[in-house]
Amino acid sequence: MSDLFAFNGARGAGWSQPLPLIDKEVLISAIPAKLRRQNLPKWPRASEPEIVRHYTWLSNRNFGIDNGFYPLGSCTMKHNPRVNEKIVQLPGMDKIHPLQPDHHVQGLLAIYFEMQEMLAVCSGMDQVTLQPVAGAQGEFTAIRCIQEYHRQRGQGHRSKVIVPDSAHGTNPASASMCGYDIIEIPSGEDGRLDIDALKSAVGEDTAAMMITNPSTLGVFEHQIAEATEIVHSAGGQMYYDGANFNAIIGKTDPGRMGFDAVHYNLHKTFSQPHGGGGPGSGPIGVKSHLSQFLPTPIAGRREKIESDPKGVDDGYWYFWEDVGDSSIGKVQQWNGNAGAVVRSWAFYRRYGKELEKMSEHAVLNANYLRHKIMNPDPEIAEKIHVMPLNGAPADLVMHEFTLSLSPLKELHGVTGKDVAKRLLDYGVMAPTLYFPMIVPECLMIEPTETESKEVLDKFASDFHQILSEDPDIITSAPHTTDVKRVDEVWAARNLILKHPGNNSN
Numbered sequence: 001m002s003d004l005f006a007f008n009g010a011r012g013a014g015w016s017q018p019l020p021l022i023d024k025e026v027l028i029s030a031i032p033a034k035l036r037r038q039n040l041p042k043w044p045r046a047s048e049p050e051i052v053r054h055y056t057w058l059s060n061r062n063f064g065i066d067n068g069f070y071p072l073g074s075c076t077m078k079h080n081p082r083v084n085e086k087i088v089q090l091p092g093m094d095k096i097h098p099l100q101p102d103h104h105v106q107g108l109l110a111i112y113f114e115m116q117e118m119l120a121v122c123s124g125m126d127q128v129t130l131q132p133v134a135g136a137q138g139e140f141t142a143i144r145c146i147q148e149y150h151r152q153r154g155q156g157h158r159s160k161v162i163v164p165d166s167a168h169g170t171n172p173a174s175a176s177m178c179g180y181d182i183i184e185i186p187s188g189e190d191g192r193l194d195i196d197a198l199k200s201a202v203g204e205d206t207a208a209m210m211i212t213n214p215s216t217l218g219v220f221e222h223q224i225a226e227a228t229e230i231v232h233s234a235g236g237q238m239y240y241d242g243a244n245f246n247a248i249i250g251k252t253d254p255g256r257m258g259f260d261a262v263h264y265n266l267h268k269t270f271s272q273p274h275g276g277g278g279p280g281s282g283p284i285g286v287k288s289h290l291s292q293f294l295p296t297p298i299a300g301r302r303e304k305i306e307s308d309p310k311g312v313d314d315g316y317w318y319f320w321e322d323v324g325d326s327s328i329g330k331v332q333q334w335n336g337n338a339g340a341v342v343r344s345w346a347f348y349r350r351y352g353k354e355l356e357k358m359s360e361h362a363v364l365n366a367n368y369l370r371h372k373i374m375n376p377d378p379e380i381a382e383k384i385h386v387m388p389l390n391g392a393p394a395d396l397v398m399h400e401f402t403l404s405l406s407p408l409k410e411l412h413g414v415t416g417k418d419v420a421k422r423l424l425d426y427g428v429m430a431p432t433l434y435f436p437m438i439v440p441e442c443l444m445i446e447p448t449e450t451e452s453k454e455v456l457d458k459f460a461s462d463f464h465q466i467l468s469e470d471p472d473i474i475t476s477a478p479h480t481t482d483v484k485r486v487d488e489v490w491a492a493r494n495l496i497l498k499h500p501g502n503n504s505n
Ligand SMILES: *Cc1c(COP(=O)(O)O)cnc(C)c1O
Pocket: 074, 075, 134, 135, 136, 137, 167, 168, 170, 171, 212, 216, 241, 243, 244, 265, 280, 282
């Protein structure tokens, strides 16, 4: 039977499986004889050089934050400090199972508890759950809590959720998954929330308003307190989309702005490698009137008492706690994306009280880059339009900004997409494209806090260089990447989902 494990470290294989923590014989005897494998599986056999080449080849075909500048507006691609990886791979994190009893996992529970507390403090909320695994799922979870809140108060008839037209598509999608009708309100001339439009949208049927601040245009909604007042006096709840939390952390918080519920994108504000739909974490925080509706369990803490098994050494005992009968239930198996929570906790702990410096640098970098890009040679200046459309040029942005390439399109037939593709040839990732939808030929640029002045200067000069190139070069880009310009319609109609294998294109 022990040859079941013969592939561990087998000669000629360039890989190894982690050794089982449990005694092999014990493990095998736990499996009924008729279910036991008679032959070894047909594992691929490849030498170490072959394995190394394969993964290096794969990694080179991709573009990531470790290859170059990645100014993806809204979705925030931040540097992931390597120390987080060390921490998340400690055996106490990496080798535990979600069904282990509380007294086995005091370390992880302590981290969960601390993360809940830290998120609550920096957002001005009363209670946090770490369960949702994406911002979008956090939106859904919080809107469900708001829905239960209304129902419990005999206000179940409230059927409408208000979103500005600059909102991320997940906002209306989440609300509509909860069964709400969406009322979209137009933005004002300066790209900000139009208070009059909001006034005429609220009513007896308003369940909530969902909004991000700073908005997806990168501008701070300075009338947010007034907006909150309007929605609250109509009996609605205020929901804060935390995707842009990176811009304000330590400076102000959604609680102070009057919000009742918020989601955090740990992968955008703190740390967790993401992208391409990769792993995320979207905890939510709520004010106390909503906390009884949160999904369950959350991490709890009380002083250690004699009869308890050993806890961690800070005199407290941590446990998984049920929220109670009003809970909307679970939204995710187990306890959310523990890896993302631990990485973000490590990131947060490293900044500590200095966390607001992160926002300061993110905002400084965005304003510096915006200023550089919008002040080029005069013949280039006519090709771009920096948003907000009617904002004064000196207007400050927060952590990101948008610009419109519609002048370029009118002059030379070159679109925002063409410029985005051409940027790939210069070794940077294309910024977010065609979002928010209220900006024509939109590029949305978010440099993040860790980029140096040299990187930003280079990006601005590459960008200006592209705008002065022959339009044919731009419209046929990219020229240097593994995959050249793709025919998107063709690709969507003829999906190829099978891996083409090594060496082929
Ligand atoms: C990214 C984003 C979301 C959704 O978050 P996910 O974690 O991707 O599900 C919502 N709103 C805004 C403004 C975003 O940028």
